[in-house]
Amino acid sequence: MPRDRPAPDLPAPLAPLVDAHTHLDACGASDAASVAAVLDRAESVGVGRVVTVADDLxxxxxxxAAAHWDPRVYxxxxxxxxxxxxxxxEVKAEIERLARDPRTVAVGETGLDYYWPGKLDGCAAVEEQVEGFRWHIDLAKRVGKPLMIHNRDADHDVLAVLLDEGAPETVIFHCFSSGPEMAEVCVDAGYVLSFSGTVSxxxxxxxxxxxxxxPDGQFLLETDAPFLTPHPYRGAPNEPYCLPYTARALAEATGRTAEDVAASATATAERVYRL
Known part of the structure; x- marks a missing residue:
């Protein structure tokens, strides 16, 4: 978790906002009280709901558990x-049980990461990642929930596996970080692209x-907290309350008002996550 800089200042409020992808546990939340504290800070600037995302069992x-502790959390x-x-x-059975919980709104994050193999001890090999990705795609279709994709340096293969397996009804590219060509392909396929602090x-x-x-209806806003803190706080610990910074950066990049960006992203989050 980033710790070399102090926490960012509270941004000017912008509402309504949904943080479409965050990691409350990695932000330091561990029980109902600490989850509520993170959500209280977020709500004070207009971020009224968050989706907290798993990367291990x-x-x-x-x-x-957090989604059951606080109604603002999914x-x-x-x-x-x-x-x-x-x-x-055994792990698959437990993930499926958790995916079927009524407070679970997506299967994620899954996908392909070609950056870490060979650099990170114990990292799954590409073949293992592809097999796991295929299983999660099938799970998302069986439980009828959106598929949330992590894609790092694997544009072609992520799209190829989705095509081969048959994509679920809703596919979300978390922390979309590719260029215009990939964006065009995803938009044409009807996928949803989630923008994080990297857009700033x-x-x-x-x-x-x-x-x-x-276009409207195909983008979300996320923090991926505690990582990817928006400019000018890059390197500082991120939290859901920082989402207005990303909303305003996306508005500037697309020539829209921040209010329009927030309203569109929130409407999309409500639709795809069935909030």
């Missing part, structure tokens, strides 16, 4: 692609070009 259990459950090598039958980074020129191609 413990995080999946926490996500569902869960997404899966095993992160870099950990796909832990997907035993000074070097994210292609991402901002991509954002201009995404």
């Amino acid at each position: 413990d995080a999946a259990r926490f996500a569902v 869960a997404a459950t899966a095993i992160h692609p870099t950990r796909a090598n832990v997907l035993t039958d 980074f000074k070097n994210s020129h292609e991402l901002r070009e991509a954002a201009q191609l995404v």
Whole structure:
């Protein structure tokens, strides 16, 4: 978790907003009181609801528990692609049980990550990631919930696996970070692109070009907290209350008002997550 800079200032309120992808456990929340504290800060600036997302089994259990502790919290459950090598039958059964919980609104985050294999000890190999991705796609279709994708350096293969398996009704590309060509393909396929603080980074020129191609009804806003804190607080710990910074950055990139961006992203979150 980023800790080398103090926490960002509270932004000017912007409502209504839904943080479509965050990690409350990695933000330091561990019980009902600490979850409520994070949500109180978020709500004070207009972020009234969040989806807290799992990347391993413990995080999946926490996500569902947090969603039952606080009505402002919803869960997404899966095993992160870099950990796909832990997907035993027992783990799959538990993830499926958690995915079927009424407070779980998506299967995620799953997908492919080609950055970490060979760099991170214990990281799942590409073949294991593909197998895990295929299983999560099938799970999303069986439970009737959106598929939330983590895609790092794997544009072609993510699209190929989705095509091969048959995509679920709703596909969300969390923290979309590709360029205009990938955005166009995803938009044409009807996928939903979720934008994080990276859209505010000074070097994210292609991402901002991509954002201009995404119409209403196909974009979300997320923090991916505690990571990817928006400019000018990059490197500081992120939290759901920082989402207005990203909303305003996306508005600037697309020539829209922040209020229009917030309203559109919130309407899309309500529709795809059935909030």
